[in-house]
Amino acid sequence: MFKKILIANRGEIAVRVLRACREMGIAAVVVYSDVDRAALHVRKADEAYPIGAAAASESYLNISKILEVAKRSGADAIHPGYGFLSENAKFAKACTDAGVKFIGPTAAAMRAMGSKTRARQAMEKAGVPFVPGTSRGVESFQEAKQVAARIGYPIMLKAAAGGGGKGMRLVHAPEQLKSALEAARSEAERSFGDGEVYIEKAIFNPRHIEMQVLADEHGNTLYLGERECSLQRRHQKVLEEAPSPMVDADMRRRMGEVAVRVAQAAAYTNAGTVEFLVDQDKNFYFLEMNTRLQVEHPVTELITGLDLVHLQIQIAAGEKLPFTQENVRLRGHALECRIYAEDPDNNYFPSPGQISLLMEPSGPGIRIDSGMYEGWNVPIDYDPLLAKLIGFGADRDQAIARLTRALSEYFVGGIKTNISLFRRILRDADFQDARLDTGFLDRMLKRPEDKRVDSESAEVAAIAAGAFAVLGATAAAVSGRAVGKDSAAVDAAPSKWKDASRREALR
Amino acid sequence: MLYEVTIDGKSYRLELNHVDGRWSCRLDGRELEVDAVLVRPDVLSLRVGNTAYEVKSEPLANDLNLWVGNTRFAAEIRDPRSLRGRARAGDDHGPRNITAPMPGKVVRLMVHEGDEVEQGAGVAVVEAMKMQNEIKSPKKGTVRKILVNESTAVNAGDVLAIIE
Numbered sequence: 001m002f003k004k005i006l007i008a009n010r011g012e013i014a015v016r017v018l019r020a021c022r023e024m025g026i027a028a029v030v031v032y033s034d035v036d037r038a039a040l041h042v043r044k045a046d047e048a049y050p051i052g053a054a055a056a057s058e059s060y061l062n063i064s065k066i067l068e069v070a071k072r073s074g075a076d077a078i079h080p081g082y083g084f085l086s087e088n089a090k091f092a093k094a095c096t097d098a099g100v101k102f103i104g105p106t107a108a109a110m111r112a113m114g115s116k117t118r119a120r121q122a123m124e125k126a127g128v129p130f131v132p133g134t135s136r137g138v139e140s141f142q143e144a145k146q147v148a149a150r151i152g153y154p155i156m157l158k159a160a161a162g163g164g165g166k167g168m169r170l171v172h173a174p175e176q177l178k179s180a181l182e183a184a185r186s187e188a189e190r191s192f193g194d195g196e197v198y199i200e201k202a203i204f205n206p207r208h209i210e211m212q213v214l215a216d217e218h219g220n221t222l223y224l225g226e227r228e229c230s231l232q233r234r235h236q237k238v239l240e241e242a243p244s245p246m247v248d249a250d251m252r253r254r255m256g257e258v259a260v261r262v263a264q265a266a267a268y269t270n271a272g273t274v275e276f277l278v279d280q281d282k283n284f285y286f287l288e289m290n291t292r293l294q295v296e297h298p299v300t301e302l303i304t305g306l307d308l309v310h311l312q313i314q315i316a317a318g319e320k321l322p323f324t325q326e327n328v329r330l331r332g333h334a335l336e337c338r339i340y341a342e343d344p345d346n347n348y349f350p351s352p353g354q355i356s357l358l359m360e361p362s363g364p365g366i367r368i369d370s371g372m373y374e375g376w377n378v379p380i381d382y383d384p385l386l387a388k389l390i391g392f393g394a395d396r397d398q399a400i401a402r403l404t405r406a407l408s409e410y411f412v413g414g415i416k417t418n419i420s421l422f423r424r425i426l427r428d429a430d431f432q433d434a435r436l437d438t439g440f441l442d443r444m445l446k447r448p449e450d451k452r453v454d455s456e457s458a459e460v461a462a463i464a465a466g467a468f469a470v471l472g473a474t475a476a477a478v479s480g481r482a483v484g485k486d487s488a489a490v491d492a493a494p495s496k497w498k499d500a501s502r503r504e505a506l507r
Numbered sequence: 508m509l510y511e512v513t514i515d516g517k518s519y520r521l522e523l524n525h526v527d528g529r530w531s532c533r534l535d536g537r538e539l540e541v542d543a544v545l546v547r548p549d550v551l552s553l554r555v556g557n558t559a560y561e562v563k564s565e566p567l568a569n570d571l572n573l574w575v576g577n578t579r580f581a582a583e584i585r586d587p588r589s590l591r592g593r594a595r596a597g598d599d600h601g602p603r604n605i606t607a608p609m610p611g612k613v614v615r616l617m618v619h620e621g622d623e624v625e626q627g628a629g630v631a632v633v634e635a636m637k638m639q640n641e642i643k644s645p646k647k648g649t650v651r652k653i654l655v656n657e658s659t660a661v662n663a664g665d666v667l668a669i670i671e
Binding site for chain 1: 508510512514515517519521523524525530532534539541543545548549550551553555560562563564565566567571573574575576577578580582584608609610611612635636638640662663
């Protein structure tokens with residue numbers, strides 16, 4: 001087993017990996033940029049090394065600086081977390097060349113998954129389902145007609161050179177095909193100087209469901225069940241759950257077996273995730289493979305009882321998977337809320353700054369993976385993910401009830417967060433009935449929010465405003481000065497009287 | 508103590524005293540049984556009658572929020588006997604500061620000093636966490652002064668420009 005692991009990341013995931021190291025008796029080395037000196041992962045580390053300026057290219061993405069720290073600290077392995085260098089084949093190779101174990105797949109497996117065409121050929125050979133269609137452009141209207149008839153309407157015409165919806169046409173019936181094809185071609189020609197158009201089956205309101213896989217370095221590859229990740233904003237996942245409410249045991253087995261074949265086709269090792277698009281008839285199609293630990297891995301941990309980071313480290317150390325596919329049993333239901341520093345009243349714009357007050361929930365079925373603390377200044381330079389709040393229950397309803405309860409206890413003051421968004425999602429009738437797809441959040445956010453406020457709460461706020469002032473707390477808060485809370489004598493002692501009114505006048 | 512409290516724009520007249528550990532409270536003339544303990548800075552455990560509330564205080568650059576449970580209220584409190592009245596935030600006359608709503612970096616200035624701007628017109632773009640936010644003018648007027656440059660780092664509440 002490794003003696004010392006370097007964590008090449010920051011934020012909640014660096015803390016998550018650090019905790020696993022501590023649990024396994026492994027020393028944890030962290031790196032940090034100039035603005036992260038006071039970050040939680042530095043506070044909790046065994047050793048911490050500065051690696052440069054705030055810009056990620058100067059620090060968390062700088063391969064040579066990170067490898068130099070590995071050498072100086074004597075680390076024998078590197079955990080990349082997610083994001084930053086985690087899916088960088090060059091980095092994985094550089095680690096190997098430097099004699100440091102990269103905790104993740106090999107550079108070759110990453111490259112195989114990174115190239116769309118090579119991945120697709122290998123996958124098709126392994127019988128992996130893709131969204132039906134042509135991988136090359138169609139030559140003629142006749143060919144288009146045949147392909148469309150074969151895969152079935154509705155279909156989507158897409159410009160091969162395309163992007164941003166240009167050269168895209170949805171076709172519902174054969175009689176629309178000719179004009180749509182001509183329109184798509186001329187638009188593609190005009191927009192990209194290339195009129196090549198290919199055909200894909202149109203999938204409406206798809207679900208995004210992914211399968212967790214684990215592969216050791218002795219040829220054993222297993223799947224650990226799926227995660228439902230359909231709740232997204234701007235293609236960013238917001239809330240994930242496991243298992244998916246739409247996946248039954250048979251579908252899980254079929255998806256899991258495909259995921260294992262995907263991993264094996266790339267000679268994949270360590271933890272990885274195979275993403276699928278799922279249509280309304282429960283057909284699933286391979287999307288891509290993420291060659292790293294996912295942000296949302298805790299929901300899988302809670303329903304399998306496994307620790308994925310421990311397993312990643314054990315696999316990287318050359319150990320065999322300590323269980324077989326039959327031993328993997330799912331129990332209960334888990335949901336994860338990604339708490340971001342962003343402003344719900346300002347189109348979810350990032351909201352960095354100092355956290356003036358932090359009250360975190362706890363109690364049955366609640367787990368928090370956090371990278372923040374009270375008093376910390378959230379820097380403007382990185383991803384706004386602050387923490388993950390995960391709720392677990394015997395079934396989906398109980399997990400939702402616990403999460404709702406936990407969200408009512410959660411308070412982050414001084415900066416804006418999206419905590420209120422989750423309260424809204426969790427009480428949404430469609431969400432509770434598990435009617436989920438990738439368009440869910442956009443539709444929900446278009447509906448006006450019920451913002452009724454009872455006058456009683458406003459009166460309570462008015463009394464509280466006075467009580468804070470009487471107790472000498474409001475002025476302290478406003479002026480930023482530390483003022484003792486013991487002000488019972490405010491009304492009696494004349495000097496404090498004066499102080500208090502002077503402070504209040506500042507408001 | 509007599510206070511004038513404004514909660515989300517609505518004014519209340521609050522008489523609140525705390526003598527020898529006992530509270531007395533009149534809200535808009537109604538007598539209420541109240542008991543409050545500051546359990547830690549910015550957190551108040553409040554009882555009105557026997558109903559218990561936890562109220563969080565969130566002081567921001569220019570405002571004070573009070574959270575009753577999960578509901579946020581914009582609060583202002585004044586001692587009417589104090590002669591120093593506060594300029595009302597909604598005042599449309601005189602110069603108005605345009606402030607940065609969050610820490611970030613000014614990436615673009617959209618006006619020059621002396622320009623006429625409409626209410627809601629973009630004045631500057633501030634970037635944070637790889638996202639850009641357009642800061643708009645709160646009123647129609649003339650740009651009197653610009654206090655930042657493109658690439659200036661700003662904190663929440665910093666004045667970017669003054670519109671008159």
